[in-house]
Amino acid sequence: xxxxxxxxxxxxxxxxxxxxxxxxxxxxxxxxxxxxxxxxxxxxxxxxxxxxxxxxxxxxxxxxxxxxxxxxxxxxxxxxxxxxxxxxxxxxxxxxxxxxxxxxxxxxxxxxxxxxxxxxxxxxxxxxxxxxxxxxxxxxxxxxxxxxxxxxxxxxxxxxxxxxxxxxxxxxxxxxxxxxxxxxxxxxxxxxxxxxxxxxxxxxxxxxxxxxxxxxxxxxxxxxxxxxxxxxxxxxxxxxxxxxxxxxxxxxxxxxxxxxxxxxxxxxxxxxxxxxxxxxxxxxxxxxxxxxxxxxxxxxxxxxxxxxxxxxxxxxxxxxxxxxxxxxxxxxxxxxxxxxxxxxxxxxxxxxxxxxxxxxxxxxxxxxxxxxxxxxxxxxxxxxxxxxxxxxxxxxxxxxxxxxxxxxxx
Numbered sequence: 001x002x003x004x005x006x007x008x009x010x011x012x013x014x015x016x017x018x019x020x021x022x023x024x025x026x027x028x029x030x031x032x033x034x035x036x037x038x039x040x041x042x043x044x045x046x047x048x049x050x051x052x053x054x055x056x057x058x059x060x061x062x063x064x065x066x067x068x069x070x071x072x073x074x075x076x077x078x079x080x081x082x083x084x085x086x087x088x089x090x091x092x093x094x095x096x097x098x099x100x101x102x103x104x105x106x107x108x109x110x111x112x113x114x115x116x117x118x119x120x121x122x123x124x125x126x127x128x129x130x131x132x133x134x135x136x137x138x139x140x141x142x143x144x145x146x147x148x149x150x151x152x153x154x155x156x157x158x159x160x161x162x163x164x165x166x167x168x169x170x171x172x173x174x175x176x177x178x179x180x181x182x183x184x185x186x187x188x189x190x191x192x193x194x195x196x197x198x199x200x201x202x203x204x205x206x207x208x209x210x211x212x213x214x215x216x217x218x219x220x221x222x223x224x225x226x227x228x229x230x231x232x233x234x235x236x237x238x239x240x241x242x243x244x245x246x247x248x249x250x251x252x253x254x255x256x257x258x259x260x261x262x263x264x265x266x267x268x269x270x271x272x273x274x275x276x277x278x279x280x281x282x283x284x285x286x287x288x289x290x291x292x293x294x295x296x297x298x299x300x301x302x303x304x305x306x307x308x309x310x311x312x313x314x315x316x317x318x319x320x321x322x323x324x325x326x327x328x329x330x331x332x333x334x335x336x337x338x339x340x341x342x343x344x345x346x347x348x349x350x351x352x353x354x355x356x357x358x359x360x361x362x363x364x365x366x367x368x369x370x371x372x373x374x375x376x377x378x379x380x381x382x383x384x385x386x387x388x389x390x391x392x393x394x395x396x397x398x399x400x401x402x403x404x405x406x407x408x409x410x
Contacts, residue, residue: 003409004385006373011280012243012402018232018250019045019393020069020225023299024189026093027168028196028225029053030100033062033075034175035200037219043249044071044225045393049091056087056094083110084143090114091390095123095165098146099172102135107147112139125159125166129181132157133173155179162292167210168193174212175202181210187293188254192226199223229254231392232276233300234367237307238402239278240267241375245402247276257294261286283307285315285348292321302328302368308348309337310375318345327361328368335380359383363391370395374404381409 020043029050032039044050044066054064061079065072080101088094088111101108123144127137133155135148155177159166167185174181175197184190194204199221203213232250239245240262252259252271259276263269265286268279285308290301298321305328308315319325326346329339335356338349355378360366366387373380388395399406 002386003381003383005379005381005407005409006370007379007405007407008373008375009377010242010374010403010405012238012245012374012404014402015246015248016235016398016402017248018227018235019043019047021045021189021192021228021230022047022049022391023093023164023187023228023230024192025050025225026053026091027096027172027189027193028223029057029071029073030093030096031172031193031196031200032073032221033057033060033078033100034103034172034197034202035217035219035221036075036078036104037217037221038076039073039200039220040222041071041073042069042222042224043227044069045228047393048390049093052087052090053094056083056085056097059085059087078104080105080107083108085111088113092165095126096169096172098126098130098144099169102130102133102146102150102173103175106149109143109145112142112144123165125161125163126169128160129157129166129170130173133177133179135173150174150177156182158182159184164190171197171204171210171212176214177212178214179210179212181212182208184210185292187297188226188229188251196221196223226254227251227274230297230299230364233258233297234303234371234392235398236262236269236276236278237303238371238374240269240281240283240307241310241371242280243402244277244279247278248274250274250276252276254293258296258300261288261296283311285311285313287316289318289320290325298322298325299364301325302364303371305329305346305348306368306371306375309339309351309372312350314347314349316345316347318343328365328372331358331361331365331369332372335378353378355379357381357383360385360387363387367392370399374399 063074095113134151138145164185201218203215205211265284268281270277290298336353338351340347
């Protein structure tokens, strides 16, 4: 088990450039296979999930070149193989290859995707959409097998839940047909993926539904991924807890609601174009439910809970997307965190902490535990800290440049 010791309580200062969005990059990379040609993608973060996906690409005879934050993918020699390899088990977004394979090959056999353990996250919405297209779905907890034939008619699909993954996977599977998809997700990462498909040459119209018109993609495309809004919120909360941080390459529209909510509650944040300056502040805790865009996203919910533990007052935090996604603050109870639980909510209170050890269980919980360790005047050991590399590029280097003192324990 990897460990890192954080010497907390230091005042932080510096500049951080926000990388491309993890949650947009992974589906866009998968979408790049649909043209069986070349795609040049900019603003790609060098994170573990990206490299895991590239390993799968190599297995499928797809070549790539990664230079700085530009990724060139050549899928002209793509071949079908059953996706029964370990890389599929390392991250959940490997499921986007299901929709791509159905579009290109009409079948897919894949291990049940892995990734962060956030409670129940079944793929039922995906499977129901695939069945509505005419495919047969057989699955268990370890393996998914889908085959059949796409309906030879206009396909109408109403997604049963507002899901990012199900929306994107449904679009992928239907991309060479004429289809209408209702009840789709409006998250920025979904829109970015749809915009990329448009650049590829697919005709897609977004309105009250997603309208897909059968079309032939271009053989070459260039595209730049949106900035990562969760990474931006992570550093914003780090600044509010610990110092003065300037963020560059921020899409302010994508985090407008959480930022303005923080400002209304005494956060010292200045916004200008794609730059954001944050200063240490006594933020007044406020109650909220993590929800769909444009509200405070579920991925940022653990981060806000850490912010509130260091400020006077109490707040009730819920999550309408995932049940019981409170592993990070609850992990801190033995170090002094004053937290009460009720139903699918927690109540945070200002806390005084002691030194100790914590264990990260998923990516955003890991980021939250880093925020705690950096802000706390004590010393904290984080176990499983390498989880952070799944979604945050250059994270430890950025911490060092900002003034965080840490020691990696082998």
